Every structure is written in C-alpha cells, then in structure tokens.
Amino acid sequence: MLKNTEKSFGVVAILIHWVMAISIFFMFGLGLYMVELTYYDPWYRGSLDLHKSIGMLLIAFLVIRLIWRQINVKPNDLPGSKLEQTAARIGHFVLYALMLLIMVSGYLISTADGRPIAVFELVNVPALPWSFDNQEDIVGEIHFWLAWALMVSVAGHIGAALKHQFINKDGGLVRMLKVNKEN
C-alpha cells in the first residue's frame, strides 16, 4: 500500500506527488502576486514570508521524494514506443531538475546577505557562508524564468498524462490517483 510495486505507485509516492503539485501551483501564483503588492498592503510582508517558508518545506519534500524514489521499486513504464519512453524519462528528469533549481535559487535570493530564512517563524535555515556579487539580482532573474520553464514543462506533463488516460486508455492519469491493489 505505502510502497510502490511494479504495477502501481504506493500511497507515499502519490501523496507526495500531489502535495508538491498543489504547493508548486500555489507558489507560482503567490510569487507573481506578491511582487505586485504595494508597500501598505497588509500582505506585503506576510506573502513573502509564506513563500519562503513553503519553499523551504518543498526542498525537504523534494529530497525525501528523491530518496523514496531511489529506495523503491519503480512502477513499469506505460506502454509506448521507445521514443516516447525516452521522452518521458527526459521529461521527468527536467521536472525534477527545474524544481530543485527553483528551490535552491529562491533560497539564494533571500540568504544573499547572510540572513537566515525563517520557516513559519519556527526554524531558521541558515545562509551559506559565501555569496557572490549581486547574487540576489542574478539568482532572482533565474528564479523567475525557471519558474516559467517549470510551468511550461508541467503543461507538457499534464498533456502527456491526459493523452495516456484518454487516448491511449492505459490508465496514465488514474495510476497517480489511486493505488492499484491487484498485485
């Protein structure tokens, strides 16, 4: 149930997939929204604190997810041509790489001056002991464009899942929604 099998994703993989998916969509919207807020908006500070806090949690989730992926069985690829399967593998790699880079770049913006990031005012994530010139600007630009790149990649990911589900009819979407118990 919890772990993956050759035929099905387990509860842990499914849950972490959706928690991250929803959080990342929320973060994308929040990111675009918060930078437009005016100085006197009651959310001016809180929105940024929330964005940073969720971002730090997402790094933790991503690390756990990658470890879980390594120590678990990987469900079989969905049927498809060699080319499609290779494309899927590359696509998934791109999604993971973008998520990691966005989270790390976000961390580097807020810690550029050596300040830690307070996660929900509970835990402080310290800054790295070094930084480079104009780090917050350069990394900020990267953070912005990678976030858009992730959204484009996610659109492709959703498109592929829908194609599997409704055109190939191989359950490509449903397998990320419920555990297949017939083993």
Added chain:
Amino acid sequence: MKKRMLSAIVAAGLAISGMAEAAEYKIDKAGAHAFINFKIKHLGYSWLTGRFNDFDGKFTYDKSNPNASKINVVINTASIDSNHAERDKHLRGKDFLNVKKFPKATFESTKYEQLNDNEGKLTGILELHGVKRTITFPVEKIGEGKDPWGGYRAGFSGETSIKLKDFGIDYNLGPASTHVTLELHIEGIKL
C-alpha cells in the same frame, strides 16, 4: 625670433595647464574616503539609511578662486546597499531605480557660490532614473592640506533632499517617505 615666440607659447601653455592641474582633484575611490549615503523615513517612524558603494568622479577647487569650482560624479546605481538583499533587489528593480535601464546616475555642477571660507552653495544637474533636474544645495568644506603620504587632499560635505516623484520614482512608500536625503562626503586627491 620665431623660436623665442614658440617657447613663449609653450611656456604660457604649460603655465595654464599647470594652473588647471593644480586645482584638479580625483575623488578618492580607491582609498574609500568618499561616501554617497541616503536616508529615507520608514513609515514616518524611523530613518532607513543606505549608500551607493560604487561611484567615481573629479572636482576642481582652488581656495583663491572658489567660485570656479566644478564637480562631476557618476554613480553606479546597482551598487545601492541598504544592508538587506531582498530590499536592495527591490530598490534595483522597476519600482525604484530600474538599474537595468538606468545603470548610471550623474551629478554635474554648473555653478558654485562661495558664501564664506568654508561654506558655499552648489548648483548642478542631477540625472537619476533617466530624469535630469537642476538642484542646489549647501556644501561645507571640511578641510584641505597635505596628507602624510606625499599627496594633497581636500574634502567637502553636502546634503540635499530630493522628491522621488520628481525623478519619476512613484512607488508609494507612504506620506512620510516621499523624499530621500542624499548625503555626500567627498575627499579628493590633487592630481
């Protein structure tokens, strides 16, 4: 005859350039004995201060002819530093300095009026955020003289308050924070 005339011209030329050189100073950027600071009210409850870390310029000054003094300064706007990366990023962005579009701010004096031995009024054109405006502000001479390392130095301070909106920066920081005070502390080494 011709030769003598030529040497007279050369001598006169040297004298003139020598005079001009004698009064020209380079801002001591290398030794960081010059500062461009700013301060602005935060919500009306306190002062927020910061500075520009990278700028350069020259001035001319001669005690015997102070009203001929000139100064020009070029500021790298991206070097703004308010000791907070997130705020500096915001200040460099489109809401404020827009440093990508306006990487430089400049001040070029047009007039100096000596009031007494150590005080004067400096007028010049400040270009900030792509907007040029003439500003006038009081300047104080702090001192001048030989330094211990074989050079000659002179230093001035000046302070002025500018309205951000005048320079096209209209991000709303609240009614108490419409103006920013610029403080200049300049030391020059005679060239």
